[in-house]
Amino acid sequence: MSEAILQIRNLSKSYFHKQPVLHDVSLDVKPEEILIIIGPSGAGKSTLMRCINHLITPSSGHIYFKGLDIPSLHGNQMRACRRRIGMVFQEFNLVERLTVLENLLIGRLGYMKPLDAFLQRYAAEDIDAAEALLTRLGLREFALKRADNLSGGQRQRVGIGRALMQNPELLLVDEPTSSLDPKTSVEVMEIMAELARERHIPVLVNMHDVNLARRFADRIVGMREGRIVFDGKKEELTNDTLAKIYGGDSWMH
Amino acid sequence: MDALTRRVLKTQEPVPTGGMEKVRRFFRFYGVQILLFLFVVYVLFALSRLGISPKRISEGFTQGKVFLSRLFPPDFITRWDDIRHDMLESLEIAVVASIIGILLSLPLGLLGARNLMPSVVTWPVRLFISLARAFNPIIIGIIFVKAVGFGPLAGLLTLSVASVGFIGKLFIEAVEEISMKQVEAVRASGASFLSVIRFGVLPQVSARFIGFGMYQFDSNLRNSTTLGIVGAGGIGGTLFAAYQRFDYRIVCAIVLLIIGLIILDEYVSERVRRVFQ
Amino acid sequence: MSENLAKEWKNHVGPKRALKTVFYAIIIAALVVSLRNIEIIPEFLKDTPEQLMDLFRRMWPIDVKFLWGFVAPSILETIHIATLGTIATLIITFPLAVLGSKNIVRNEGIRYVMKFIFVASRSVNSLIWALFYVAVFGPGPVAGVMAIMSRSIGFVGKLLSEAIEESSRNQIEAVISVGAPPVSVFLKGFWPQIRPSFLSIALLRWDINIRETAVLGIVGAGGIGLLLESAIDVFHWPGVAAILLSIFVVVLLAEFLVTNLRKKVI
Structure with a gap:
């Protein structure tokens, strides 16, 4: 078995005393795998994602990313680590008033000198890379349009492009399809899986949609009330385990 | 029967018995009028405090005519x-x-x-x-x-x-x-x-x-x-x-x-x- | 699209950047020209923080006796002036605003006259209005009320006619259609639509007037x-502090009151 890219050990997070959102979570992400976390709303999936990127500081536990313990990082070290991890958001989180190109280039901010960034002096290689990505994403013609002109599916593809511009060693994808219709959801997942595999980037996704998860996952993890209740190949995901994850089974029929 | 009770009866609701309830109803019916009354009282009070009276104002207007005549024509040149x-x-x-x-x-x-x-x-x-x-x-x-x-x-x-x-x-x-x-x-x-x-x-x-x-x-x-x-x-x-x-x-x-x-x-x-x- | 994106991006931001540069250049030029003419004496500017600190030090402790004996009645007078000025404004401005509204008065001439009155009223600072009225009525609160009124007509008039122009014809027609007399048409079809903005504008202006009356x-x-000026003239700094504090408190209270009342009105 190959060495894990990301090792989460005994991670807990609580905002209020004795009401943990994450409860002693341990999880490994292996190279080049697409790992999808499923579970009902409020299971702690998003919190887990944000802890990995240190947008939230966990209450206890460790997250080892290629030897770095993320929760212990600060300042420049933390930012240097963040730029190695790309993130895709549920509601896209594009900077609406900037162009599509600039939104992609935000992925390079972690690499740029502050003054260059401030004056919008982007490197020509970065723009070329963005152009190549936009072409792959089918958004080349929108490059200089403002992000708020795009449809949901297009926006999410910009979100994926932005994350990939970071040249990430890990991709975190938070509910990528919750704001999209079923057809667009599949398209977005397809292009993301394709680009990630090409670049050999492991992907950690969380979503509600069990069918979509079955279709794209190499491995599935089920979470409920801040704990991991299932971890296995997608073939092992039976109706019984689903009932255990989501509670009850009336929703399946 | 006083006017308030009559108006309350018209609403088909039970006539209030408790003191507090009576007060509340009183304000519900007359709240706006009371506010207006207090407002007018305040205005009169403030006018008298500031010494504003119709006489003062009309005197002012006669004075105002004199003042206006001294404003014109404007002098842009001297200074x-x-x-x-x-x-x-x-x-x-x-x-x-x-x-x-x-x-x-x-x-x-x-x-x-x-x-x-x-x-x-x-x-x-x-x-x-x-x-x-x-x-x-x-x-x-x-x-x-x-x-x-x-x-x-x-x-x-x-x-x-x-x-x-x-x-x-x-x-x-x-x-x-x-x-x-x-x-x-x-x-x-x-x-x-x-x-x-x-x-x-x-x-x-x-x-x-x-x-x-x-x-x-x-x-x-x-x-x-x-x-x-x-x-x-x-x-x-x-x-x-x-x-x-x-x-x-x-x-x-x-x-x-x-x-x-x-x-x-x-x-x-x-x-x-x-x-x- | 044969051009590459880097070039397109340059063409995209180039003109914007040029425009921005021109904009900043104009501002810097205006700054330089102005600063040259204003003739700032560097020693004075350097001295400012120290002088200010010195002033504030002399203000402490504030004169409590003065606060209750002189400041409190004077503050009450200020509130009276602001309130009466606002009321007078509302009484005078309401008909003017109606006459200045497009949907009520078709005659453009009348509307222009109203617009002129509003603009003239707003263009003259309340302090200058006060100078005029002091010349007319002599020193005292009467001039203050008149000044506040003259200054507020433009503000209230403009906002109120905008509110009237937004009122819907349908609701008025509904009341007319049941055969109501004009007074009822006004009270039931027109006024309910205007009332929230009317009250809200009145409260806003009252808040502004409290601040303006203070000077x-x-x-x-x-x-x-008046008290502020005389206290400063005789260098009674603890008294000045008492006055400033009371103005601050009154202004904060007025703002708090207005914010909460407006929420109720709307």
């Missing part, structure tokens, strides 16, 4: 050099104070926003801004005149402070309304703090900031024409001097020029706003 | 400004 110099000074004070005010408001606005900064930072910033806003520029002007002496410097400092009070507050509000999702995405890319502000925050507020600046310039121009009354530079000084010498025709000329300047400014700023939208 | 005394038009 033209002073007037021109001081009008320009007012304009210049407004320009510089607006620029300084805007430059200071930018960092203060970011520091005062509760969604970006911890309360240790926002609290003093917000206190300063509300202090700067609470006082009429004339009052701030009096204090600065005492501190730095008569002249345009006092006016400049005054309007800079007033601008910070106004734009600072609006800017804080604008920053507090932004979508934090966009900020989170920029943070997640590993961007530095400056870049987060530049790409996550500023694009969301910059369009409004220009409007605030324009508005503040209008306001500063108006105020810079009166600050001279307390000795803080600009046309107000010449105006007040002429007034105290009873040179009402010069006063009239100056006021007409001020009105002209402000109408011109409103026209220009309307145009500029349209360009930026 | 009218400087030219003799009543209120706390």
Whole structure:
């Protein structure tokens, strides 16, 4: 078995005393795998994602990313680590008033000198890379349009492009399809899986949609009330385990 | 049976028995009337306190005719050099104070926003801004005149402070309304703090900031024409001097020029706003 | 699209950047020209923080006796002036605003006259209005009330006619259609639509007027400004502090009151 890219050990997070959102979570992400976390709303999936990127500081536990313990990082070290991890958001989180190109280039901010960034002096290689990505994403013609002109599916593809511009060693994808219709959801997942595999980037996704998860996952993890209740190949995901994850089974029929 | 009970009966509801209930019903029916009555009483009281009476007003109007006749025709010529110099000074004070005010408001606005900064930072910033806003520029002007002496410097400092009070507050509000999702995405890319502000925050507020600046310039121009009354530079000084010498025709000329300047400014700023939208 | 994106991007930001540079250049030029003419004496500017600190030090401790004996009555007078001025404004401005509204008065001439009155009123600062009225009525609160009124007509008139122009014809027609007399048409079809904005504008202006009245005394038009000026003239700094503090408190209270009342009105 190959060495894990990301090792989460005994991670807990609580905002209020004795009401943990994450409860002693341990999880490994292996190279080049697409790992999808499923579970009902409020299971702690998003919190887990944000802890990995240190947008939230966990209450206890460790997250080892290629030897770095993320929760212990600060300042420049933390930012240097963040730029190695790309993130895709549920509601896209594009900077609406900037162009599509600039939104992609935000992925390079972690690499740029502050003054260059401030004056919008982007490197020509970065723009070329963005152009190549936009072409792959089918958004080349929108490059200089403002992000708020795009449809949901297009926006999410910009979100994926932005994350990939970071040249990430890990991709975190938070509910990528919750704001999209079923057809667009599949398209977005397809292009993301394709680009990630090409670049050999492991992907950690969380979503509600069990069918979509079955279709794209190499491995599935089920979470409920801040704990991991299932971890296995997608073939092992039976109706019984689903009932255990989501509670009850009336929703399946 | 009293009128109130009759009206209550008409509503088909049980007649109140408890004392409190009676009082509540009384207010429900007569609340507006009571308020109006109290209001009229207050107005009469205030009028008598201030010694305002119809006689006083009518006397004033006779006096007013005399005054008006002494205002016209306006005299632009006698003090033209002073007037021109001081009008320009007012304009210049407004320009510089607006620029300084805007430059200071930018960092203060970011520091005062509760969604970006911890309360240790926002609290003093917000206190300063509300202090700067609470006082009429004339009052701030009096204090600065005492501190730095008569002249345009006092006016400049005054309007800079007033601008910070106004734009600072609006800017804080604008920053507090932004979508934090966009900020989170920029943070997640590993961007530095400056870049987060530049790409996550500023694009969301910059369009409004220009409007605030324009508005503040209008306001500063108006105020810079009166600050001279307390000795803080600009046309107000010449105006007040002429007034105290009873040179009402010069006063009239100056006021007409001020009105002209402000109408011109409103026209220009309307145009500029349209360009930026 | 044969051009590459880097070039397109340059063409995209180039003109914007040029425009911005011109804009900043104009501002810097205006700044330089202005600063040259204003003749700031560097020693004075350098001295400012120290002078200010010195002033504030002399203000402490504030004069409590003065606060209750002189400041409180004077503050009350200020509030009276602001309130009466606002009421007078509302009474006078309501008909003017109706006459200035597009949907009620078709005659453009009348509307232009109204617009002119509003603009003239707003263009003259309340302190200058006060100078005029002090010349007419003599020093005292009467001049203050008149000044506040003259200054507020433009603000209230402009906002109120905008509100009237937004009122819907349908609701008025509904009341007319049941055969109601004109007074009822006004009270039931028109007024309910205007009331929230009317009250809200009145409250806003009252808040502004409280601040403005605080300085009218400087030219003799009543209120706390007169006391402030005399306290400063005799260098009674603890008294000045008492006045400033009371103005601050009144302004904050007025703002608090207005914000909460407006929420109820709307």
